[in-house]
Amino acid sequence: METDLRLESSLWVGNKRYLAVLTGWHFKWTEVDKKNRQKKTFSVPVAEVVGVEEGRVEILPQKLVEDTDKDFTVFYVKRSSSGGSYGLLWRLGRTQFSCPSRVLRDQWINHLRSALKTHSPLRPHRLLVFVNPFGGKRKGRQIYHSLVAPLFELAGISSHVIVTERANQARDHLLKKDLTGFDGVVCVGGDGMFSEILHGLIGRTQQEAGLCENDPAVTLQPCPLHIGIIPAGSTDCVCHATVGVIDPVTSALHIIIGDSQPLDVCSVHHASALVRYSVSLVGYGFYGDVLAESEKHRWMGPLRYDYSGTMVYLSNRSYSGVVQYLPADPLLSSPRDKTRCLSGCSVCSRSTEKLFPNTSDSGSLYSSHYSQFSTDSEGEWVSVEGRFRCVSLTCMSSSCARSPLGLSPSAHLADGTGDLILVWDTHPLAFLKFLYRHTSTEDQFDLPFVEVHRVKAVRFSLPGGREEEGHEEIGGSSSRIDEEERARVDAVSRNGSQQHLAERDMRQEVTNEQKTATPFLCGLCCKKAPAVSVWNCDGEILPFTEILCKIHGQLVRLYARGIEDGAAIHNCTVETDECERRRVLNK
Numbered sequence: 001m002e003t004d005l006r007l008e009s010s011l012w013v014g015n016k017r018y019l020a021v022l023t024g025w026h027f028k029w030t031e032v033d034k035k036n037r038q039k040k041t042f043s044v045p046v047a048e049v050v051g052v053e054e055g056r057v058e059i060l061p062q063k064l065v066e067d068t069d070k071d072f073t074v075f076y077v078k079r080s081s082s083g084g085s086y087g088l089l090w091r092l093g094r095t096q097f098s099c100p101s102r103v104l105r106d107q108w109i110n111h112l113r114s115a116l117k118t119h120s121p122l123r124p125h126r127l128l129v130f131v132n133p134f135g136g137k138r139k140g141r142q143i144y145h146s147l148v149a150p151l152f153e154l155a156g157i158s159s160h161v162i163v164t165e166r167a168n169q170a171r172d173h174l175l176k177k178d179l180t181g182f183d184g185v186v187c188v189g190g191d192g193m194f195s196e197i198l199h200g201l202i203g204r205t206q207q208e209a210g211l212c213e214n215d216p217a218v219t220l221q222p223c224p225l226h227i228g229i230i231p232a233g234s235t236d237c238v239c240h241a242t243v244g245v246i247d248p249v250t251s252a253l254h255i256i257i258g259d260s261q262p263l264d265v266c267s268v269h270h271a272s273a274l275v276r277y278s279v280s281l282v283g284y285g286f287y288g289d290v291l292a293e294s295e296k297h298r299w300m301g302p303l304r305y306d307y308s309g310t311m312v313y314l315s316n317r318s319y320s321g322v323v324q325y326l327p328a329d330p331l332l333s334s335p336r337d338k339t340r341c342l343s344g345c346s347v348c349s350r351s352t353e354k355l356f357p358n359t360s361d362s363g364s365l366y367s368s369h370y371s372q373f374s375t376d377s378e379g380e381w382v383s384v385e386g387r388f389r390c391v392s393l394t395c396m397s398s399s400c401a402r403s404p405l406g407l408s409p410s411a412h413l414a415d416g417t418g419d420l421i422l423v424w425d426t427h428p429l430a431f432l433k434f435l436y437r438h439t440s441t442e443d444q445f446d447l448p449f450v451e452v453h454r455v456k457a458v459r460f461s462l463p464g465g466r467e468e469e470g471h472e473e474i475g476g477s478s479s480r481i482d483e484e485e486r487a488r489v490d491a492v493s494r495n496g497s498q499q500h501l502a503e504r505d506m507r508q509e510v511t512n513e514q515k516t517a518t519p520f521l522c523g524l525c526c527k528k529a530p531a532v533s534v535w536n537c538d539g540e541i542l543p544f545t546e547i548l549c550k551i552h553g554q555l556v557r558l559y560a561r562g563i564e565d566g567a568a569i570h571n572c573t574v575e576t577d578e579c580e581r582r583r584v585l586n587k
């Protein structure tokens, strides 16, 4: 195959002559001067070629085609620094080549297109795209049509676009409608929109596999469709933590070339029923209170998080609880080992072999036997009890623009574990120090009141089984809501699937009532602090305090490749031999 695709000839770019070689994996062109001396070489991995067009073509800002006989244009991924220490911006690179004859031109086009097909098997051909027109700064539609759609068209991807008209429309569509023929699902929006896609795809996959999502002991079936995220939300934490930059063009290019990044997912259960899935944060105490408080100030826009964070910090709350956790294998990795989960992460690769032991193609989404825990002995649960400022569980670093290294800088995207962060009750200034360290590179875990554990599962309960008591203190309506929610959860248990999520009206009713029942924060004037906080699950308030969380290794796949280390990969406009040398050195 390799030799079939090989092609070599002189090509011209402008008035300079180049010796061009297609080896199958790489397309290189080296400038040669009049005395046949070789000068600078440019190299593009075939897997990163976006498209090959006849003539002299431009795509952005608008399509322009000069249909000449002897020219062809190659579009490819071009990297540039994002300005930060991690993450690279991807741009559409373009070089227009001239050939001495039309025959040679056609040969180049055919060879390059065949090489693309051979070396990029995961490139999508057909995508289902959901655009949230109200996410972030309400620019989802514009971002998709002006920046993303032209690139998809260039790459020959056909897309079925749905601009959502209500919350949960994307999730319901994925749970119920025919998805035949689609290679992936793309969301144009923020973390809330991603969560919809996540719930829809996981639910649909389990329905089709006949698996019950409620039972935390069940090993769920990985989703066959990839998820692409075009960031157009307010925080876009999932995109930031998996790509390293929040940039629609970079994300579109990752989708086009069919990058594949597995992602761990945490399922949250209460009383034998699934409550929600999470990828970034399941947080009790401070993070729950900030979300509950911010819900009351939606009119402030994104500023509400700063305001609520300040108010909650000043209210100086801590909560008692019992935390039990199932530690992950400490020999594989540790949350304090100062590593970063970057593109090609060796910890995630080793974990893939553990998670998918019976497949020759480790990590294959289509493995019939997925035995995350069955080969492991479960290990011993560890239990701690006390008063906490916050209890957080995250399956990824959860880095974002405000916290460049995230909640747990050494967390891995796809190792089948989560990081449990316990912040014990402490002096307000010490807690402020902990919070502040998230915005810098200082180690937030290097504080005497902070513990971090790499875990496979977590249970949280109130001391002495005080859940009912706690809710009574929150407000009179809460026990009624618990009744309703419990009835819903019972129904879910009987169905054994997420079909209930599609029963939107009922859910909406519960959510609205539940919001009014979340622990109130009446600021510094409040004399009696509530006994319980709420759980913040990827930006949604959970209706229960006592929960069980289980990490499912590599349950979904994103069109991404993890964060590329900007310091390791040379900042070049087009990849040269020097870039390749540095990449090899850094492996």
Ligand SMILES: Nc1ncnc2c1ncn2[C@@H]1O[C@H](COP(=O)(O)OP(=O)(O)OP(=O)(O)O)[C@@H](O)[C@H]1O
Residues within 6 Å of the ligand: 131, 132, 133, 134, 135, 136, 137, 163, 164, 165, 166, 167, 168, 188, 189, 190, 191, 192, 193, 194, 196, 232, 233, 234, 235, 236, 237, 539
């Ligand atoms: N047409 C719509 N009308 C109202 N809400 C919608 C619509 N489409 C989607 N939603 C909901 O809007 C919520 C927020 O959207 P999204 O996550 O895209 O933006 P965001 O909240 O600004 O960003 P982030 O989640 O990153 O902070 C999602 O939970 C989604 O369910």
